[in-house]
Each structure stands twice: as structure tokens, then as C-alpha cells.
Amino acid sequence: MQPRTTSQLATPALLIDLDALNGNLRTMSLRHPGTKLRPHTKAHKCTNLANLQSQYGHKTFTCATPREIIGMAAAGVGQDYLLANEVVDPNRLSALAKVSQSARVTLAVDSETTVMAAARAGLRDVLIDVNVGLPRCGIAPALAGQLADFARTQKLNVHGVMGYEGHLMMIDGHEKRKQRVAESMQLLARAAQDVGGEIISAGGTGTFDLHDETCINELQAGSYALMDTHYAKLNLPFDQSCFVLGTVISKSTDWLVIDVGLKSLGMDHGNPSVQGFDVMFCSDEHTTLAPKKDSVNINVSVGDKLRVIPAHIDPTMSMHELAFLVRGDEVIDSWPIDLRGW
Amino acid sequence: MQPRTTSQLATPALLIDLDALNGNLRTMSLRHPGTKLRPHTKAHKCTNLANLQSQYGHKTFTCATPREIIGMAAAGVGQDYLLANEVVDPNRLSALAKVSQSARVTLAVDSETTVMAAARAGLRDVLIDVNVGLPRCGIAPALAGQLADFARTQKLNVHGVMGYEGHLMMIDGHEKRKQRVAESMQLLARAAQDVGGEIISAGGTGTFDLHDETCINELQAGSYALMDTHYAKLNLPFDQSCFVLGTVISKSTDWLVIDVGLKSLGMDHGNPSVQGFDVMFCSDEHTTLAPKKDSVNINVSVGDKLRVIPAHIDPTMSMHELAFLVRGDEVIDSWPIDLRGW
Numbered sequence: 001m002q003p004r005t006t007s008q009l010a011t012p013a014l015l016i017d018l019d020a021l022n023g024n025l026r027t028m029s030l031r032h033p034g035t036k037l038r039p040h041t042k043a044h045k046c047t048n049l050a051n052l053q054s055q056y057g058h059k060t061f062t063c064a065t066p067r068e069i070i071g072m073a074a075a076g077v078g079q080d081y082l083l084a085n086e087v088v089d090p091n092r093l094s095a096l097a098k099v100s101q102s103a104r105v106t107l108a109v110d111s112e113t114t115v116m117a118a119a120r121a122g123l124r125d126v127l128i129d130v131n132v133g134l135p136r137c138g139i140a141p142a143l144a145g146q147l148a149d150f151a152r153t154q155k156l157n158v159h160g161v162m163g164y165e166g167h168l169m170m171i172d173g174h175e176k177r178k179q180r181v182a183e184s185m186q187l188l189a190r191a192a193q194d195v196g197g198e199i200i201s202a203g204g205t206g207t208f209d210l211h212d213e214t215c216i217n218e219l220q221a222g223s224y225a226l227m228d229t230h231y232a233k234l235n236l237p238f239d240q241s242c243f244v245l246g247t248v249i250s251k252s253t254d255w256l257v258i259d260v261g262l263k264s265l266g267m268d269h270g271n272p273s274v275q276g277f278d279v280m281f282c283s284d285e286h287t288t289l290a291p292k293k294d295s296v297n298i299n300v301s302v303g304d305k306l307r308v309i310p311a312h313i314d315p316t317m318s319m320h321e322l323a324f325l326v327r328g329d330e331v332i333d334s335w336p337i338d339l340r341g342w
Numbered sequence: 343m344q345p346r347t348t349s350q351l352a353t354p355a356l357l358i359d360l361d362a363l364n365g366n367l368r369t370m371s372l373r374h375p376g377t378k379l380r381p382h383t384k385a386h387k388c389t390n391l392a393n394l395q396s397q398y399g400h401k402t403f404t405c406a407t408p409r410e411i412i413g414m415a416a417a418g419v420g421q422d423y424l425l426a427n428e429v430v431d432p433n434r435l436s437a438l439a440k441v442s443q444s445a446r447v448t449l450a451v452d453s454e455t456t457v458m459a460a461a462r463a464g465l466r467d468v469l470i471d472v473n474v475g476l477p478r479c480g481i482a483p484a485l486a487g488q489l490a491d492f493a494r495t496q497k498l499n500v501h502g503v504m505g506y507e508g509h510l511m512m513i514d515g516h517e518k519r520k521q522r523v524a525e526s527m528q529l530l531a532r533a534a535q536d537v538g539g540e541i542i543s544a545g546g547t548g549t550f551d552l553h554d555e556t557c558i559n560e561l562q563a564g565s566y567a568l569m570d571t572h573y574a575k576l577n578l579p580f581d582q583s584c585f586v587l588g589t590v591i592s593k594s595t596d597w598l599v600i601d602v603g604l605k606s607l608g609m610d611h612g613n614p615s616v617q618g619f620d621v622m623f624c625s626d627e628h629t630t631l632a633p634k635k636d637s638v639n640i641n642v643s644v645g646d647k648l649r650v651i652p653a654h655i656d657p658t659m660s661m662h663e664l665a666f667l668v669r670g671d672e673v674i675d676s677w678p679i680d681l682r683g684w
Contacts, residue, residue: 010431012684042626064627085627086591086599088645089352110592113644129592135622135630137592137599166625249428250452250471250479257428257479259684263660267610268624280477282610283508284384284656285406285427288477302455303430314626318605319661321683341663342354342601 006245006329007305012264013245014320015307016226016335018327020241021052024225027237029056031208032219038062038082038201043222043314045339046323047075053225054078062201062220066092071339073099080104082127082201084162084220086114086137093121100124106199108162110139112150119154126156127199130191132163132184141187145194160197163188164220169206170234178210185214205231205238228313230269242323243307244272244316246287251302254290260308261285266315273309348587348671349647354606355587356662357649358568358677360669362583363394366567369579371398373550374561380404380424380543385564385656387681388665389417395567396420404543404562408434413681415441422446424469424543426504426562428456428479435463442466448541450504452481454492461496468498469541472533474505474526483529487536502539505530506562511548512576520552527556547573547580570655572611584665585649586614586658588629593644596632602650603627608657615651 003009028037039053042064050061050072060080063069066089069081085108087093096105100123108129109115118126128148131138139147148158165184171177185202192200192215203211203219211219223231226242244265246258258274262282265272271279277289287308300306310316317323318340325333345351370379381395384406392403392414402422405411408431411423427450429435438447442465450471451457460468470490473480481489490500507526513519527544534542534557545553545561553561565573568584586607588600600616604624607614613621619631629650642648652658659665660682667675 010434010684085601086644088589088591092352111644114591117645131594135594135597136625136628140594247430249430249456252473252477252482255477259427262608262610263657264684266604267608267657268604283478286478302428302453303459312604315605315609342352342606 002334003331005331006324006326009245009324009331011245011247011305012260014317014323015243015245015326016323017241017243018325018332020239021225024227024238024241025053025056028208028221028224029058033057035060036218038218038220039225040064040084040220040222041068041072041339044226044317046317046335046337047072047077047339048335049225050077051075060218062222065342066096067341068339069099069105070095073103075338078103082106082108082162084108084164086110086129088114088117090117090121093117093123097122106159108137109147109151110137112147115147115151115154115156119156124157126151126158127160127162127201128158128191128195130161130163130188132165132187132202134164134167136164136166138163141191144191148195158195158197160199160201161188161192161195162199162201164202164204165207166204169204177207181207181210182214185211185216189215205236206234208236223313226313226317228269228316229273229309229311240309242313243309246306246308248300248302248304248306251300255280255288256300257286257288258306258308259285260287264316264319265308265310266312266319268315269311272311274306344676345673347673348666348668351587351666351673353587353589353647354602356659356665356679357585357587357668358665359583359585360667360674362581363567366569366580366583367395367398370550370563370566371400375399377402378560380560380562381567382406382426382562382564383410383414383681386568386659388659388677388679389414389419389681390677391567392419393417402560404564407684408438409683410681411441411447412437415445417680420445424448424450424504426450426506428452428471430456430459432459432463435459435465439464448501450479451489451493452479454489457489457493457496457498461498466499468493468500469502469504469543470500470533470537472503472505472530474507474529474544476506476509478506478508480505483533486533490537500537500539502541502543503530503534503537504541504543504562506544506546507549508546511546519549523549523552524556527553527558531557547578548576550578565655568655568659570611570658571615571651571653582651584655585651588648588650590642590644590646590648593642597622597630598642599628599630600648600650601627602629606658606661607650607652608654608661610657611653614653616648
């Protein structure tokens with residue numbers, strides 16, 4: 001039986017505040033309507049959530065893994081998928097080629113090897129992935145045109161370019177961040193000119209409002225829907241809509257322990273946050289909390305439930321099988337996190 | 343079809359080196375034979391691996407979540423399970439009570455609330471969880487006897503005490519660590535005297551050889567089987583037997599990128615390691631590597647595979663669906679990581 005209130009949930013349990021989620025989706029869709037936004041499914045790995053994004057007008061999606069595309073297509077959500085990542089595995093590329101018979105599947109490529117792997121598997125649509133400053137995937141901007149020419153010799157349709165200015169998401173200060181993004185996107189613009197095609201795709205939640213004057217015509221943002229304490233530092237107009245619910249299982253004089261630990265929280269951005277408490281440390285299945293000195297809300301007993309705010313939403317989502325949709329403490333629905341894995 | 347070599351595996355893929363694993367299990371079973379070791383399943387979450395531990399003579403197991411016990415019992419591995427963690431959820435406790443009809447299920451309790459929850463659910467066997475210095479679960483040593491008395495009024499069988507000296511695992515220097523463990527175990531010994539019962543359970547991989555003169559009669563170690571770079575710092579007689587295999591998907595002048603990222607690696611102990619390379623950073627689906635300056639092995643191409651050594655094995659295991667058993671590059675078998683979740 002579906003629990004009706006959060007107090008009935010077995011913990012750790014992933015909660016999504018439906019009103020906050022809708023608010024975030026609305027805010028973003030007003031700023032980047034329709035195909036101006038290509039929501040990134042890697043941030044939530046949930047076809048139900050992607051379906052809600054499509055109801056806000058977005059029918060094109062960004063994915064990070066073949067399984068995300070295969071799952072989205074199987075669920076019938078969206079009709080145009082960009083795999084914003086390099087893949088050389090022939091079996092996975094063949095599976096994507098199968099999906100491409102009934103939906104648009106575009107693959108990022110950044111080398112002759114990835115171009116040839118795509119062509120051999122029967123994929124037809126690619127973007128040239130361009131390095132715009134983050135030391136990760138992407139070909140040097142000056143070489144992008146040459147790779148596009150090579151891709152065309154392999155009978156691939158080159159639809160344009162993508163880049164990801166991930167190194168600039170957390171630059172302190174809005175104006176400074178905007179300036180650095182503009183410089184980074186000049187690299188992408190140069191590559192776009194050499195490559196040709198109709199798509200110039202880049203960006204993320206941290207730079208969602210910094211592209212008005214750049215060359216891009218679609219934004220790849222994902223974390224805006226659920227948010228985390230890391231992105232919250234930027235004072236974006238998106239509210240925290242995702243929490244991990246925990247139960248107090250132990251209480252001592254100076255601390256208490258909840259059953260949410262580092263197996264249910266992405267930890268690469270450090271400790272999570274809990275309102276009214278300082279996080280002392282996380283273990284596999286536990287987080288030890290000390291009441292904040294100025295906190296009046298310390299009347300917590302064993303069995304009580306507390307909400308934990310993740311420091312990094314993307315890996316947190318991929319640790320859970322299910323998310324519970326809530327309004328306040330009422331449980332409205334549950335969504336499987338069905339795009340996990342690779 | 344089961345891949346026959348690691349080169350055929352889709353990545354990221356969890357690899358377990360079968361010879362190294364057997365070596366670790368043998369080393370530990372010689373030091374702590376039979377019930378002297380209560381292997382912790384939370385470190386691997388895999389009934390096949392637990393079954394191999396039972397072939398080395400260990401029939402009693404430690405678990406961290408109800409699902410681990412339920413899964414172990416369903417797989418018929420072991421016959422005596424200790425849930426070394428507090429649980430108040432009535433549904434999960436009832437599920438454990440059901441398992442306890444055909445196997446010994448002992449629950450850790452550290453408060454009147456957890457005692458009453460266990461009794462109400464029909465569980466009969468408990469240990470008093472004692473705080474031995476780690477600020478987490480466990481009742482203060484001086485109060486343990488009193489809680490045991492209360493548990494007996496609730497018709498529970500109190501089999502003894504457990505503690506976990508987790509704060510001492512990484513103390514620098516073998517002798518200093520041994521001294522601190524001895525002091526910590528004096529707290530447990532005092533509680534054991536007040537509580538009564540036949541079990542005094544504590545310890546972990548980092549203190550596996552420091553208990554010859556302490557009061558404990560069983561060691562709860564788990565990470566020794568697979569190991570990680572964190573425990574490797576202690577120069578223990580256990581070899582790294584677990585790796586995450588990645589494929590090189592992109593290569594630039596100064597770095598290369600593999601498709602193993604922070605969604606396939608526990609990150610709370612920091613970055614993983616890759617032989618011959620410096621890890622620049624991990625993203626959700628990527629790790630960027632730079633060849634070490636003194637490395638001669640930099641002839642790596644897109645499509646090549648590299649082994650990543652996790653910094654923390656327990657959360658790494660819980661991110662994967664499957665582990666591939668290997669001997670060198672030969673794939674011998676695959677094991678589901680079937681005890682994931684809570």
C-alpha cells in the first residue's frame with residue numbers, strides 16, 4: 001500500500017516536493033521555452049520527471065548514457081535525444097541505432113575513433129563536441145571543422161556543435177561569470193562556423209541566465225529541477241525540491257544519528273545539510289548531527305524524521321530506486337528512478 | 343552472452359580479481375577462523391561473495407540493513423545474522439522477525455525506544471550497542487547494564503554487547519592504534535560485565551590484528567575482502583581485489599578521459615587512483631587523467647580500457663548491479679550485487 005504521509009515511509013527515502021519542482025520547471029520554461037532548453041536527464045534519471053518537463057514544452061532531451069536514451073524512448077518521453085558524451089562500445093551504439101529508427105538520436109563525437117564507431121553502428125546524426133575550457137571531452141576548437149569534414153566522409157549528418165563550460169558554473173560573481181562564459185562561447189562560435197549545421201548546444205544550471213548574448217541556441221540544464229546545496233550558493237531562482245528523508249535511530253547527549261548516510265547521498269561536493277543541525281560526519285548508513293547552538297528546534301526523539309538536503313543532486317538520484325512525490329508531508333505519488341546505470 | 347575477456351565488457355564495470363579475493367579471505371580466516379570473524383556484508387552487498395566467505399568457515403554475518411539480512415536468508419547464505427544497526431521501522435522489523443523463525447537474527451539496540459520496537463515486532467534476540475568513542479550509535483557504557491535489564495523485562499534475550507571503534511581505524515602507527523583500541527575496548531568490557539551474555543562483538547578491517555588482548559570474541563570486518571586505497575594506507579596483508587574498469591572515450595594533448603565517474607565510485611574518501619596516471623578530477627560520468635611525469639605507459643588510445651581503484655569500497659559496491667569475476671583479463675563469472683538498498 002502506498003504510504004499516505006512521509007511519517008509512514010521507510011527510510012532513507014527520496015522526496016520530491018511537487019510544488020517546488022513545478023515552480024522550477026515553470027521558471028526555466030519561461031526563460032528557455034521549447035527547444036531552447038534541452039533538459040539533461042542525467043540530473044534525475046527519471047522518465048516521470050522528464051515527462052513533466054515535456055509538459056512544460058520541452059520535447060528534446062540531453063542524456064549522458066545510452067541507457068538513459070533507451071529508457072526515455074521506451075517510456076515514450078521526448079522524440080529527440082542528444083547523447084552529450086562519447087561512446088565507443090559497439091553493442092551500446094547498435095542499441096542506440098535501433099532507437100534512431102523511430103526517434104532522433106544525435107551523438108557527440110570528438111575524435112576520428114568515435115566518428116567511425118558511430119558510423120559502423122549505423123548511427124547517422126552527430127554533433128562535434130568542442131572543448132571550451134573544461135579539461136574533459138571535446139576536440140580543440142581549431143580542429144572541429146576538420147573532424148566534421150571527416151564525419152561527412154563517413155556519411156554522418158553533422159548537425160552542429162556542443163560544448164560544456166562546466167569549469168565556469170561556480171565562478172563567484174554574476175558579472176564575472178557572464179564575462180568568462182562569453183569568452184568560452186567565442187571558442188564554440190568559432191568551431192560552429194567551421195563545422196556548420198543548425199545546433200549550437202551548451203550550458204548548464206549555473207549559467208542558465210548568462211547566454212542571452214552568446215552563440216548558443218539550446219541550453220543543456222538539468223540540476224535546476226531538483227537543486228542541491230552546491231548550486232544554491234549561486235542564488236538562482238530555483239528552489240530546493242528534493243530531499244532525502246531520514247529517521248532518527250539513536251540519540252546521545254550531544255548528537256543524534258539518522259539513517260541517511262553516504263550510500264544514499266552524493267558526497268563529492270561534501271556533506272549534506274539539515275536545517276537546525278550541524279552535520280558532524282557521514283558514514284555508510286548514518287549521518288551524525290549536532291543541534292546548532294542557536295537552534296530552538298532540538299526536541300527530536302528516536303523515531304522522528306528529518307529532511308536532508310543533498311550537496312550534489314545528480315549522484316544522489318542515481319543511488320535511489322524510487323522517489324516519493326510530496327506536498328508538505330502528504331505523499332501523492334511515487335516515481336521509479338528508472339534510468340540508473342549505464 | 344557472457345563476455346570472455348575484460349576487453350568485451352561494457353563500462354563502467356566492476357571487476358573482482360578472484361585470486362586476490364581468495365587470498366584475502368584465506369588470510370583473514372587463518373587469523374580469525376569460524377565465528378571469530380563475523381564478516382560484514384555491507385562492504386560488498388553480494389550474496390555470492392558472502393557464500394565464498396562461508397566456504398572459508400564463517401557462518402555468522404554482520405549486516406547493516408534489514409534488506410541485507412532478508413537477502414542473505416533468501417539466498418541461504420549463513421544461519422546467524424547480526425543487524426549491527428538500530429531500526430525502528432515496524433514493517434522492516436516484522437520482516438526481520440519472519441526471517442528469525444528459521445535463522446538467528448540479532449538486533450543492535452541502544453535505547454528503550456529501539457528495545458520496545460524490537461519486542462513489539464516479535465524479535466527475540468538483541469545485543470546492547472555500546473558507544474566506545476565514535477560519535478554515532480551506541481549507549482554510554484555506564485548505562486548499558488540498565489538497558490539490558492530493561493530489554494529483559496520486554497522478554498528479549500540479551501546476548502551481549504557490540505561496539506565499533508570506527509574513529510580509530512586510521513590512527514597513524516600500529517602501536518599507537520593498538521593502544522587506543524585497547525582503551526576503547528575497556529569501555530566495552532565494562533559494559534559487557536554489566537550486560538551479561540556470551541557475545542562481545544567489535545572491530546573492523548583497520549583493527550583486525552589489534553584485538554589479541556582485548557575482550558572481544560568476534561570481529562566485524564568487511565572491507566578486507568575487496569580493499570580500497572583508504573585502507574591500503576595501513577599496509578595491511580590484504581590486496582586490492584576490486585576495480586572499476588573504464589574505457590578511454592576521449593584524448594587530448596595533456597589528458598585523457600575515461601567513462602568511470604562519481605556515479606560509479608564512492609567519493610567520500612576523495613578521488614580514486616589509476617596506475618600510471620594522476621587523477622585530475624571526477625565528474626558524474628567521467629574521470630580526467632593526466633599521465634604521471636615519470637610514467638612510461640602513456641600509449642593509451644581511445645577505446646582502451648583502464649582499471650580504477652576506488653578510494654572507498656563500500657559505497658562503490660552499492661552503485662553497481664553486477665561484478666565480474668576475473669583472473670587477469672579473463673572473465674570467469676558474474677555476481678549480482680543483490681543486497682543493495684535498505
